Amino acid sequence: MDNPSRMSRREFTTLCAVGSGLVRPAQVFSLAQKSAPGKSGSPINPEQALRELLSGNERFVKGQPASPRRAPEDFRELAAAQYPEAVIVSCADSRVAPEILFDVGVGDVFVVRVAGNVVEGAGATVKGSIEYAIAELNVPLIMVLGHSGCGAVKAAIKHIDAKDSLPGAINGLVELIKPAVAQSQGVPGDILENAIRKNVEIGVERLKGLQPVLAPRVKDGKVNVVGALYDLRTGTVKMVG
Numbered sequence: 001m002d003n004p005s006r007m008s009r010r011e012f013t014t015l016c017a018v019g020s021g022l023v024r025p026a027q028v029f030s031l032a033q034k035s036a037p038g039k040s041g042s043p044i045n046p047e048q049a050l051r052e053l054l055s056g057n058e059r060f061v062k063g064q065p066a067s068p069r070r071a072p073e074d075f076r077e078l079a080a081a082q083y084p085e086a087v088i089v090s091c092a093d094s095r096v097a098p099e100i101l102f103d104v105g106v107g108d109v110f111v112v113r114v115a116g117n118v119v120e121g122a123g124a125t126v127k128g129s130i131e132y133a134i135a136e137l138n139v140p141l142i143m144v145l146g147h148s149g150c151g152a153v154k155a156a157i158k159h160i161d162a163k164d165s166l167p168g169a170i171n172g173l174v175e176l177i178k179p180a181v182a183q184s185q186g187v188p189g190d191i192l193e194n195a196i197r198k199n200v201e202i203g204v205e206r207l208k209g210l211q212p213v214l215a216p217r218v219k220d221g222k223v224n225v226v227g228a229l230y231d232l233r234t235g236t237v238k239m240v241g
């Protein structure tokens with residue numbers, strides 16, 4: 001069975017909210033206009049979603065954020081349902097805050113944060129979260145976002161050949177990044193930068209082929225999976241590949 005479109009879902013949810021008295025008729029218009037950071041009010045495609053994110057990053061880098069949808073009336077309107085424009089799979093690093101660096105607001109991005117932005121091997125919690133956003137919320141874009149100086153990737157480089165074990169579950173996490181390090185060894189350039197990039201590429205490829213939710217939608221062009229890198233020093237997000 002086909003999933004309802006983003007617009008029909010929104011309209012349906014809004015109608016339900018109106019019917020239940022949660023939303024006053026006057027609010028329907030503004031909610032319908034909320035199509036993620038997009039202001040179009042129509043279903044957003046992967047290309048539009050990416051453009052919105054990158055233009056938001058430009059505002060952030062320039063120090064001219066619009067800081068949209070962060071007022072109390074925004075929370076209230078979104079309480080009944082969410083319509084994020086993108087899934088961001090980013091590192092848990094405190095300096096990589098997607099809502100801030102893409103200059104978006106409440107309800108705009110569905111963020112899955114895990115140290116090292118690992119996907120492959122990360123298990124049901126990470127993959128299931130991403131699949132939920134795609135299958136249930138009809139999000140058109142997934143971005144795997146690595147960043148410069150990533151500590152999780154540094155640890156994987158440091159311990160690539162080590163026989164020692166890191167404490168607790170840290171060892172298991174770092175193990176997930178070691179394939180990216182292994183594939184970066186012997187490649188010209190900085191090993192850390194190369195491994196960070198390779199780790200993003202591995203995540204993107206994994207998600208593109210992930211059955212049964214993602215792969216068919218990627219093949220049909222309904223969903224795009226992209227990789228990007230965030231530079232801690234400049235605040236700039238650059239696409240990978």
Ligand SMILES: [Zn+2]
Binds near residue numbers: 091150153
């Ligand atoms: Zn990191």
